[in-house]
Amino acid sequence: MAKNRLRKWIRVIHRDLGYLCAGLTLVYAISGVAVNHVQDWNPNVKIERFVHEIGPAAGLSAEEVLQRLGQPPTHKSTFRPNRRTLQVFTDGSTFTVDLPTGQVQQETSSTRPLVYETNFLHLNHAKKAWTWIADLFAISLALLAITGLFMIKGRKGLSGRGKWFAGAGVALPLFFLWLYL
Amino acid sequence: MRRAIILCMKSCLSLLVASFLFACTSEEAPSPDGGTPSNAGQAAGDSYGASLSASETTAIHDLLKDKESFVGETLQVEGTVVGVCAMRGCWIEIGGEDGESIRFKVNDGEMVFPMAAKGSSVRAEGVWTKIVVPVEELRANEAKKAAEAGEEFDPQSISEPYIGWQLKGLGAVIDV
Numbered sequence: 001m002a003k004n005r006l007r008k009w010i011r012v013i014h015r016d017l018g019y020l021c022a023g024l025t026l027v028y029a030i031s032g033v034a035v036n037h038v039q040d041w042n043p044n045v046k047i048e049r050f051v052h053e054i055g056p057a058a059g060l061s062a063e064e065v066l067q068r069l070g071q072p073p074t075h076k077s078t079f080r081p082n083r084r085t086l087q088v089f090t091d092g093s094t095f096t097v098d099l100p101t102g103q104v105q106q107e108t109s110s111t112r113p114l115v116y117e118t119n120f121l122h123l124n125h126a127k128k129a130w131t132w133i134a135d136l137f138a139i140s141l142a143l144l145a146i147t148g149l150f151m152i153k154g155r156k157g158l159s160g161r162g163k164w165f166a167g168a169g170v171a172l173p174l175f176f177l178w179l180y181l
Numbered sequence: 182m183r184r185a186i187i188l189c190m191k192s193c194l195s196l197l198v199a200s201f202l203f204a205c206t207s208e209e210a211p212s213p214d215g216g217t218p219s220n221a222g223q224a225a226g227d228s229y230g231a232s233l234s235a236s237e238t239t240a241i242h243d244l245l246k247d248k249e250s251f252v253g254e255t256l257q258v259e260g261t262v263v264g265v266c267a268m269r270g271c272w273i274e275i276g277g278e279d280g281e282s283i284r285f286k287v288n289d290g291e292m293v294f295p296m297a298a299k300g301s302s303v304r305a306e307g308v309w310t311k312i313v314v315p316v317e318e319l320r321a322n323e324a325k326k327a328a329e330a331g332e333e334f335d336p337q338s339i340s341e342p343y344i345g346w347q348l349k350g351l352g353a354v355i356d357v
Contacts (some may be wrong), residue, residue, distance in 0.1 A: 042268050045296050076300035079263045079276045087263060089300020109267075109296035125293075 007153065014147040017140050024137045031122030034115045044116045045109050052104040057097055062088045065097055069104060226302075229292040231352035233257060233306045241277030244309065248346050251309040258283065258305055258348065262298045262355060270294040273353070275303055287350035294355070302356040307348035314343040 034043035054068040063073040065088055072090075079087040088095040096105045120126060124134055149158050149166060158166065235257035244251055244258065263282055264274030270293040276282040285305045314322075320336045327334035 038269060042270075044270075045267070047267055047296070077261050077302075079261055080280045081263070081276070081282065082280060089261075089263075092297070094299050 007150065010147045010150050014144060014151055017144055017147070021137060021140050021144065024133075025141075027118045028122050028137075030115065031118035034119060035123070043119055044111060046112050048108045048110075050106040050108075052106060053102055054097075054104055055102040056100060057086070057102045057104075058099045060099075062086070065095065065104070066090070069095065069106075071095075226354045226356040229294065229353045229355070230287065230350060231306075233304060233352055233354060235306055238304070241275065241281050241283055242279055244283065245281050245346075248309075248311070252311050253308065255306065255308050255351070256348065258285075260303060262294075262301050262303050265294050265296050265299055267296065270296070272347075272350075273298060273303065273305070275305060275348075284347040285350050285353065286347045292350065292353070294353075298355050303353055305348065305350065305353035307350045307352075310347055310349045312343075312345040312347065314345075316340065316342050319343055 031043075037043070052069055054065065057065055057068070060068070062075050062078045065086065066073050066075060071093075074090070076089040076091065078089070081087065084099050086097040086099055088097065092108055092110065094107045096107070098104075121130065121134075124131060149162070151157075152162070154160060156162065235255065237257070238259045239251070239256045241258055241260055244256065258275055258277075260275040260277050260282070262273050263276035264272075266272045269289050271289045271291075272284050272286040273294050274282050275285055285303075285307060316339055319339050319342065323339060324334050324336065
């Protein structure tokens with residue numbers, strides 16, 4: 001009787017914590033995949049490059065360059081890395097002008113919707129109170145794992161086929177630790 | 182015993198649910214494109230890493246004119262952010278008044294500079310560092326790259342070690 005009550009509570013905890021953690025798990029899952037491939041891409045920012053021709057631009061001011069490009073004339077700053085190159089920085093874009101030829105390379109950066117926000121939470125850039133939420137989420141995941149093991153009894157429970165799945169889940173990280181560490 | 186376990190489980194569940202529901206939301210504003218300033222939103226600019234402590238700044242021109250003599254020194258430089266690491270935000274290129282620039286490099290993830298920092302004024306502090314990569318290492322790296330790209334590589338094409346200079350980052354303030 002008491003054993004059944006215990007199992008009932010295990011199921012209640014697993015069910016309700018599962019509901020509570022569904023959204024958070026998706027956040028961490030999306031960001032997890034994104035940052036897993038950080039060698040291959042910037043998971044936060046999308047960078048696009050365009051080439052424009054504005055004709056010879058020697059002697060032009062940054063405002064005039066932007067005007068020729070059809071951009072608003074306001075800019076953050078400029079930089080001259082050498083005599084033939086002018087860099088104009090605006091909000092969201094960098095224009096690199098080859099002054100003699102007038103070829104302009106534009107580089108724009110914008111945040112990746114959804115992935116940026118999930119990374120922001122996953123990597124705890126928010127800090128402060130989010131740290132506690134993230135800790136609670138981690139504890140909840142541990143509880144979900146433990147209660148998940150004991151939810152069902154019998155053939156489909158831990159003593160049945162469950163032990164093979166649970167064993168595989170433990171063996172996988174151990175195998176890769178043995179392989180790579 | 183089992184009653185105690187059940188009671189404990191009930192308490193845990195209630196505590197977790199309550200904690201999730203009542204924890205405050207963060208007050209720290211996000212950097213617009215993934216950077217991690219430690220004081221975002223303050224008028225003085227976004228701070229990264231340790232607080233700046235040097236009382237005077239070294240001109241980038243002076244630093245590059247006499248690179249060797251500054252090696253190992255903790256320096257503060259001032260300039261414009263003219264480049265940002267597009268992959269991880271792990272370095273910024275700081276441009277001086279006369280078109281020269283230096284790289285301010287931090288360990289991956291220690292500070293993450295946003296792409297939006299480009300064009301902003303920056304004050305940065307770090308240890309001036311000389312990096313020497315021996316010929317053998319360069320050849321091995323290039324051979325590996327060539328093999329990955331399916332290209333041929335002639336080891337004799339590299340005959341001198343690579344020498345690089347950078348400010349190993351301790352902290353920075355980028356004006357917003």
